[in-house]
Amino acid sequence: MQQFEFSDISRILTPILARHGGDASRLLQVLLEVQDVCHFIPSKAIDLIAAHFGVPRVNVEGVVGFYSFLSTHPVGEYRLLFSGNITDQMLGKDELMQYLCNKLWVEPGKVSEDGLVSIASTSCTGMCDQGPAALINGWPLTKLDHNRLDLIAELIRSRKPVADWPAMLFEVADNIHRGDVLLGQPSEPGAAIRATLARGAKETLAEVDKSNLRGRGGAGFKTASKWSFCHAAIAEEEGGIICDVGGHPERFIVCNADEGEPGTFKDRVLLNSYADLVFEGMTVGARVVGASKGFLYLRGEYRYLLQQLEAVLKRRREAGLLGENILGQTDFSFDIEIHLGAGAYICGEESALIESLEGKRGRPRNRPPFPVTYGYKGRPTVVDNVETFACAAKIAEKGGAWFAAIGTAQSTGTKLISVSGDVARPGIYEYPFGVTVSQILDDCGAEGRSYAVQVSGPSGTTISWKEFERKIAFEDLPTAGALMVFRRKRDLFQAAQNFADFFAHESCGFCTPCRVGTELQKKIMSKIASGYGTASDLEELKRLGHILKTMSHCGLGSSAANPVLDILEKFPDMVESKLKAFAFKPAFDLDGALATARTITGRDDDWAHL
Amino acid sequence: MSKTITIDGLAVPFQEGQTIMDAALVSGVYIPHLCHNPEFKPHGSCKLCTVNVNGRNVASCTMPAVEGQQVLSDIAELNADRLALTQMLFVEGNHLCPACEKTGNCQLQAVAYYLGMMSPHYNHFYPQREADASHPDVMLDRNRCIYCELCVRASREVDGKNVFGLSGRGIKTLLVVNSASGLLGDTDLAVTDKAAHVCPTGAILIKRHGYAVPIGQRVFDHITIKEVQTGGSDE
Ligand SMILES: Cc1cc2nc3c(=O)[nH]c(=O)nc-3n(C[C@H](O)[C@H](O)[C@H](O)COP(=O)(O)O)c2cc1C
Ligand code: SF4
Ligand code: SF4
Ligand code: FES
Ligand code: FES
Numbered sequence: 001m002q003q004f005e006f007s008d009i010s011r012i013l014t015p016i017l018a019r020h021g022g023d024a025s026r027l028l029q030v031l032l033e034v035q036d037v038c039h040f041i042p043s044k045a046i047d048l049i050a051a052h053f054g055v056p057r058v059n060v061e062g063v064v065g066f067y068s069f070l071s072t073h074p075v076g077e078y079r080l081l082f083s084g085n086i087t088d089q090m091l092g093k094d095e096l097m098q099y100l101c102n103k104l105w106v107e108p109g110k111v112s113e114d115g116l117v118s119i120a121s122t123s124c125t126g127m128c129d130q131g132p133a134a135l136i137n138g139w140p141l142t143k144l145d146h147n148r149l150d151l152i153a154e155l156i157r158s159r160k161p162v163a164d165w166p167a168m169l170f171e172v173a174d175n176i177h178r179g180d181v182l183l184g185q186p187s188e189p190g191a192a193i194r195a196t197l198a199r200g201a202k203e204t205l206a207e208v209d210k211s212n213l214r215g216r217g218g219a220g221f222k223t224a225s226k227w228s229f230c231h232a233a234i235a236e237e238e239g240g241i242i243c244d245v246g247g248h249p250e251r252f253i254v255c256n257a258d259e260g261e262p263g264t265f266k267d268r269v270l271l272n273s274y275a276d277l278v279f280e281g282m283t284v285g286a287r288v289v290g291a292s293k294g295f296l297y298l299r300g301e302y303r304y305l306l307q308q309l310e311a312v313l314k315r316r317r318e319a320g321l322l323g324e325n326i327l328g329q330t331d332f333s334f335d336i337e338i339h340l341g342a343g344a345y346i347c348g349e350e351s352a353l354i355e356s357l358e359g360k361r362g363r364p365r366n367r368p369p370f371p372v373t374y375g376y377k378g379r380p381t382v383v384d385n386v387e388t389f390a391c392a393a394k395i396a397e398k399g400g401a402w403f404a405a406i407g408t409a410q411s412t413g414t415k416l417i418s419v420s421g422d423v424a425r426p427g428i429y430e431y432p433f434g435v436t437v438s439q440i441l442d443d444c445g446a447e448g449r450s451y452a453v454q455v456s457g458p459s460g461t462t463i464s465w466k467e468f469e470r471k472i473a474f475e476d477l478p479t480a481g482a483l484m485v486f487r488r489k490r491d492l493f494q495a496a497q498n499f500a501d502f503f504a505h506e507s508c509g510f511c512t513p514c515r516v517g518t519e520l521q522k523k524i525m526s527k528i529a530s531g532y533g534t535a536s537d538l539e540e541l542k543r544l545g546h547i548l549k550t551m552s553h554c555g556l557g558s559s560a561a562n563p564v565l566d567i568l569e570k571f572p573d574m575v576e577s578k579l580k581a582f583a584f585k586p587a588f589d590l591d592g593a594l595a596t597a598r599t600i601t602g603r604d605d606d607w608a609h610l
Numbered sequence: 611m612s613k614t615i616t617i618d619g620l621a622v623p624f625q626e627g628q629t630i631m632d633a634a635l636v637s638g639v640y641i642p643h644l645c646h647n648p649e650f651k652p653h654g655s656c657k658l659c660t661v662n663v664n665g666r667n668v669a670s671c672t673m674p675a676v677e678g679q680q681v682l683s684d685i686a687e688l689n690a691d692r693l694a695l696t697q698m699l700f701v702e703g704n705h706l707c708p709a710c711e712k713t714g715n716c717q718l719q720a721v722a723y724y725l726g727m728m729s730p731h732y733n734h735f736y737p738q739r740e741a742d743a744s745h746p747d748v749m750l751d752r753n754r755c756i757y758c759e760l761c762v763r764a765s766r767e768v769d770g771k772n773v774f775g776l777s778g779r780g781i782k783t784l785l786v787v788n789s790a791s792g793l794l795g796d797t798d799l800a801v802t803d804k805a806a807h808v809c810p811t812g813a814i815l816i817k818r819h820g821y822a823v824p825i826g827q828r829v830f831d832h833i834t835i836k837e838v839q840t841g842g843s844d845e
Contacts, residue, residue, distance in 0.1 A: 504781065507780040509781065511657050553655070
């Protein structure tokens with residue numbers, strides 16, 4: 001294990017702190033870099049960082065403890081995190097992880113004795129179309145199999161720096177199988193901004209309104225309304241006019257690229273190959289609401305995209321599409337800063353995201369006030385999904401009527417669907433809204449007869465084969481974009497359990513129903529999975545579901561019971577077949593209580609069990 | 611001219627800027643709550659104060675009162691859900707009331723009485739949490755912490771210190787203190803600080819005051835939490 005002396009730590013920290021400056025909103029970014037260098041955040045570093053930003057030590061410690069990718073104890077010099085989504089699991093993740101652990105003589109979740117390597121699970125890394133996937137020191141590994149793991153084990157044993165590993169291990173494909181107006185029709189960089197400037201900000205807002213664009217992050221809020229609320233907030237404050245252009249310094253445009261919903265990876269593809277379109281949409285938004293500063297909140301799992309995204313921003317600045325006096329317009333300045341997340345699904349929730357942008361624990365705020373009036377640093381802030389901004393750019397370029405003609409009346413335009421699971425061609429499919437699930441299943445080559453589909457990830461809806469004629473649309477099956485397919489004979493209970501574990505792991509812990517309720521749900525699901533479940537546990541799950549749905553502080557808690565309630569309702573056989581035959585509930589698991597004794601004595605024979 | 615909302619059919623006046631909880635407390639209407647303390651900015655974490663407003667559940671301690679709101683609070687369904695939340699708070703920590711100095715003065719225990727809690731219902735988590743006796747005058751026992759952050763708020767807002775904070779996430783949330791050693795004794799907490807006296811449970815206790823008031827003569831041994839917190843009488 002590496003030891004750090006105080007002088008080492010201050011030597012490591014000095015350049016990092018100098019680069020980030022003194023604003024406490026940079027705290028999380030600094031911690032990510034320290035974690036990179038030291039493989040944990042040493043206590044002395046917490047002191048120095050707290051002093052540097054002038055914040056209490058206890059706050060820094062709170063931030064370190066909140067994010068999965070930061071730790072107060074050393075992780076391995078090589079830290080392997082296997083993506084734990086159900087799609088990875090179906091592709092053999094559990095066995096592969098154990099295989100690598102055996103090869104490297106390390107227990108899952110622990111650090112090897114020499115401090116060289118640690119192997120653990122993490123929430124979905126957004127590579128479901130090319131899993132099983134993992135992260136090695138933050139870099140994505142795809143399509144893992146025994147051969148690749150043999151190679152990886154060898155590279156680790158020979159202590160080869162990750163930067164020198166064969167590029168083939170890190171290949172990430174876009175896997176676009178169907179493109180439509182977003183993916184299929186290229187736009188000239190700058191086209192949407194030119195159209196906006198020519199038309200006027202107010203008129204562009206009118207076009208976005210006419211397009212009936214609704215947010216692609218899941219909730220489906222009308223984008224034009226959000227943008228005009230942000231305006232109204234400013235207008236109210238200043239007694240000013242709506243659409244007063246001129247780059248008021250203190251309102252913000254935030255692009256939500258947290259993409260944490262398991263099974264969703266379309267924002268990854270947009271950012272990899274259509275970043276100009278996304279930044280263009282943000283710039284259009286900035287012109288409309290009069291923002292001069294924007295943020296891209298990029299999930300930590302997508303850190304590998306950071307460099308190329310910075311390069312796109314640089315190119316756009318050079319082309320006059322970003323920065324001071326955009327396209328020569330003296331009253332229009334706007335720039336974008338990229339901010340990294342650090343492994344926390346909750347930071348996709350817009351108010352938690354803002355907290356995280358401010359360098360804090362990602363805890364959802366109390367609402368009202370909403371971000372459009374009280375957002376980043378208390379200023380009016382628009383938070384929109386990556387795909388929403390891409391759509392907005394297209395609308396600015398081609399007009400609202402053009403967009404409104406696509407899709408259905410209530411759900412205009414197209415939707416990117418991330419397809420994974422039991423299909424021949426996992427990847428990205430862009431469809432006009434209103435497409436049926438069965439159409440998508442045909443197009444992606446769903447193996448044999450599909451049995452169930454998880455729409456919009458764990459927080460969405462499980463549908464059975466009886467519902468495949470339902471449509472992807474806000475009025476029928478709303479979705480943030482994930483579509484995970486399960487063929488016949490798949491253990492759907494395992495999927496529901498995986499999702500229950502996910503929510504318990506990702507609960508921010510702020511409110512009682514979600515903090516304790518998700519953990520209780522996880523425990524009951526695990527009890528059923530290990531054959532100790534009874535009928536009363538099913539009632540308990542329904543009761544918990546009610547409490548989670550109706551008492552939680554934010555959308556994480558209120559949707560955390562969805563997959564469990566759905567499987568109980570739609571596939572009761574799948575659950576009941578796991579129950580103990582008798583109806584009484586053992587209050588105390590005698591055999592379980594002996595587990596510690598078994599570990600201590602190293603026994604697991606028949607006589608060590610009841 | 612004052613505006614009104616109705617709570618369980620009763621007209622309750624409020625002033626602009628007040629929350630539903632504020633309005634209720636002023637009028638002597640009791641809505642169960644744990645993380646709320648009228649001396650501090652609303653927090654909204656325990657969710658015991660959840661009420662139904664025009665068909666939707668909201669936390670009454672953070673929701674602004676708005677003219678004409680129809681609030682349902684003292685109804686069977688909500689009380690059952692509040693009971694479940696209280697049971698959750700009990701099982702996620704280690705609450706051994708008979709052996710706890712706070713017994714009888716504890717708001718968690720008193721709310722449990724009020725809601726008719728007869729058993730913890732859920733299996734206990736039996737978490738491993740640390741107690742900290744390093745401070746000369748104040749005892750910190752994390753086994754009894756419900757993460758209401760009243761100590762955090764009091765230290766920051768009233769004492770002008772930052773002695774307490776939360777770390778961890780989800781069920782691994784953890785109360786931490788502002789010292790490199792992690793010990794309360796190494797922080798600048800003084801026994802006179804507000805933060806040392808706001809804990810609704812027995813997680814923060816003042817040393818050498820144990821059993822000064824005998825069991826049986828403590829606040830909630832005689833009157834309900836409803837009476838104490840609304841200053842009214844329990845009909
Ligand atoms: C737990 C949780 C996680 C979320 N994660 C994301 C996310 O990763 N990306 C996203 O765009 N929206 C996410 N959202 C929705 C955002 O809160 C917000 O509604 C969205 O960013 C608004 O953008 P839109 O109007 O363009 O959809 C999440 C919401 C919740 C409750
Ligand atoms: S803190 Fe309250 S509820 Fe917990 S053990 Fe003490 S008296 Fe009981
Ligand atoms: S120690 Fe007491 S006041 Fe502080 S968070 Fe825990 S329960 Fe609340
Ligand atoms: S909102 Fe995070 S735990 Fe409930
Ligand atoms: S009192 Fe309102 S949430 Fe705790």
